[in-house]
Amino acid sequence: MKKIGLMLALFGTLALSASARGWDGAWVLTASKLTYHVNHPMHHVEATSTAAKGKAICDKKGAHILVACPVKTFASGDGNRDLHMMEVTRGATYPMVTVRAEWPAPLKAGEVKADVDVDFAGHQAHYAGVVFKAEEFKDGTLHITGTVPATIKDFDIQPPSLLAVPIKNGIPVDVDLTWTRPAN
């Protein structure tokens, strides 16, 4: 009877320790796909970058995330258009777009809301309550997807135009991030 009690106590301790650790610790971004969308009456443009890098720290208060990506790595399929994008977004002067996000506890898979701060084109913008979807896979990786509702006015960007018609203000950015914990 004593041995059964001991085994139960040890097992319970193991289970408790596993759930308490959860997602706590440092995470590294291992795969990413960032896509911005530009809308014009005659064109719909999408440009994608897979060159983002990031780190995240998870603790009892939540997740603190930092992701950065060089502006020049976004490719729309038209080199001339991408160079013009670099010019209007001041991409040579401010070569990086940086995203900081705060994901409040409890950390768990499913739909979550996070506050996002974006540093782009020499300006900062804050987006509160951005909805993301988090999926946890058996191999321990974390997959996060969502859309940041960015606009060109947020970053004081002069809207490019075609035939005197400017692009629309909204430039939503789709994010697709895969995170893993580095081996200790």
Added chain:
Amino acid sequence: MRHPNRFWVFAAITSFLSASLPLEAKAPAPQPTPSAAKTETGKPVVAPLDSRLSIDDLGFSASDTKSDPLLQAKLAKRSHKLKAHQVMGLLTAVPMAATAILAGNVKHNSNNRNLHAAVGSITTAMYLTTAYLALTAPKIPGSKHSGSTRLHRYLAVVHGTMMIATPILGAMAKRQLDQNEGVPHYKIHGIANMHGAAAALLLISYGAAMSVMVINF
């Protein structure tokens, strides 16, 4: 001890807990900034959690993160010239279309022929200005022509060649007609006869070059 087994069980649980439960994140503790506020006890306040995350730690190369004002200026100049190229290209389409319309009755009327040639000359001058703006726009190292822009450049080879051939053939045709004014049923002969076909190909390729930049095919 009355119950030695209980002691060892307790010791085992305690040691297991301390080994498996990470009570703090493994990242190094944040360093207090020099300008950080101090608590009432005089000890520095720990910097915000975000300070543990820095863009310098992400592993980007210097070429990725370094600001380049010279490149920015070059991009601005390039955009300015290509914007002017776009406007001039659209404006050139007007006299080009007018030249084509005026070609309708030039064979037997020298006034119409002269007007057609004059508007054609204006078209040529505007076309050369348009081409100059594109050819002298700064080139950005490492950039590649792709998508609609590449197609636009291929079409430029066609309409550029025709823009050279059409006025030359047109001048040859005009000279024949001027020298044979009044000759009934006179037909242009030789290579000058190709002026119409060259002009048609010029119009089609020029229109296509404009369209690929405007319409998302």
